[in-house]
Amino acid sequence: MRARATAAGLLTTAALVLLGALPAAAGGAPPAPTPEQAASAPGTLDTLSRFFARDGAVARSAAAPRVEGGAVPVRILSPDFVAGKAGAAVARVEFRASRAVSSDGQKASLWTVRGVDGWRVVNIATGDDEIRYTEQGGRLLPGGLVFREPQIDAWYVQKGAKVLPLDEDAVRAVGRNGTSLAAYRERVGRAYGDKLPGSAYARRGAAGGYDAGPAPAPGAGRFATATVAGAGALLLLAVTATTATRRRRTPRNT
Numbered sequence: 001m002r003a004r005a006t007a008a009g010l011l012t013t014a015a016l017v018l019l020g021a022l023p024a025a026a027g028g029a030p031p032a033p034t035p036e037q038a039a040s041a042p043g044t045l046d047t048l049s050r051f052f053a054r055d056g057a058v059a060r061s062a063a064a065p066r067v068e069g070g071a072v073p074v075r076i077l078s079p080d081f082v083a084g085k086a087g088a089a090v091a092r093v094e095f096r097a098s099r100a101v102s103s104d105g106q107k108a109s110l111w112t113v114r115g116v117d118g119w120r121v122v123n124i125a126t127g128d129d130e131i132r133y134t135e136q137g138g139r140l141l142p143g144g145l146v147f148r149e150p151q152i153d154a155w156y157v158q159k160g161a162k163v164l165p166l167d168e169d170a171v172r173a174v175g176r177n178g179t180s181l182a183a184y185r186e187r188v189g190r191a192y193g194d195k196l197p198g199s200a201y202a203r204r205g206a207a208g209g210y211d212a213g214p215a216p217a218p219g220a221g222r223f224a225t226a227t228v229a230g231a232g233a234l235l236l237l238a239v240t241a242t243t244a245t246r247r248r249r250t251p252r253n254t
Contacts, residue, residue, distance in 0.1 A: 031118030035071035038119040039098035039110045048110075051124050052102035064103040071096035071112060072134045075147035079196050082188050090158050090181065091147030095122070097130035129155070133166050140164055149173070151192065158184075 032038035048065035052058055073093040080088035096119070098110040109130050111123040137146035137157030144159035146166070154169035156178075164178035165171045174184060 031115055031120040033118050035096040035098060035112040035114075035119045036067070038112045038121050039071065039100070040067045041121075044110065044121050047121075048100050048102070048108065048124065051108060052104070052106050057106065058102060058104045062103055065100050065108075067110070068099045068101055069131070071098045072131055074111070074130045074134075075145060077147060077149045077151075077188065081185065082192050083196055084185065084189060084193075089145070090163075090184070091145060099128045099131045100124075136166050137164075140166070149188070156184075 032041060038044065045065050045067075049060045049063040052063040052065060053060035074095050074097050075091035076094045078088055078090060078092045080092075081090050096112045098112065100108045100110055102108075107126070107128040109125045109128050110121050111125070111130075112119045112121050114120075133148075133155040134146045137144055137155075141157045141159040141162065141164060144157040144164075146155065146157045148155050149170070152169050152173060154173050155166040156170050156174070157164050157166055158181060161181045162178060163174060163181055163184045165174055165176065173187070179187075
């Protein structure tokens with residue numbers, strides 16, 4: 001198993017997207033009562049203008065960012081499920097995501113987490129993976145639970161005993177026709193069961209995002225702020241840089 005991204009590479013990427021804008025990006029405003037209000041706050045929109053204007057893609061004054069739709073819960077593969085704990089759901093909600101769009105069509109995902117006093121935007125990443133896969137999974141298995149396996153950057157939808165892939169990484173993992181929930185549990189148990197938080201592997205400081213396949217090519221990462229400040233247990237299984245460097249994809253019709 002190898003780490004799919006390095007902290008150094010992530011920090012280099014972060015410098016390109018105005019690191020330091022969040023959470024101070026909200027202009028020092030207090031946390032909002034809802035994820036949607038946090039995402040559409042004036043300070044957040046100002047940060048989005050700078051985010052979309054990186055590398056001269058669009059003038060900051062012309063970016064005119066807007067937030068579309070409501071925030072969706074983003075679920076990540078649960079360590080309890082990997083460990084085989086009785087009754088554990090396959091994934092747990094770690095944050096909410098909102099889709100932001102610029103005047104030139106760029107899209108970004110705003111990640112929000114709830115603190116004791118309200119919701120705050122803690123990260124901005126290019127693309128709208130979180131929202132798009134949630135929508136796709138809802139069409140494929142209405143009422144299903146959409147989640148991400150961060151170690152291989154794979155998205156799935158689960159309902160009852162069925163687990164279906166939503167992207168090519170998931171197809172490579174479970175096949176185009178998907179798998180059963182029990183078989184999926186066996187697979188992730190084999191892959192990550194000895195790498196859970198508190199394991200000898202984690203205590204050695206080795207944990208940091210794992211992939212049985214090749215690492216992504218240089219430059220394939222997803223722009224994002226380098227850290228998710230105050231997100232608590234956002235990254236499971238000791239995954240760090242992987243979450244912020246997901247590959248850009250071409251949407252696949254399912």
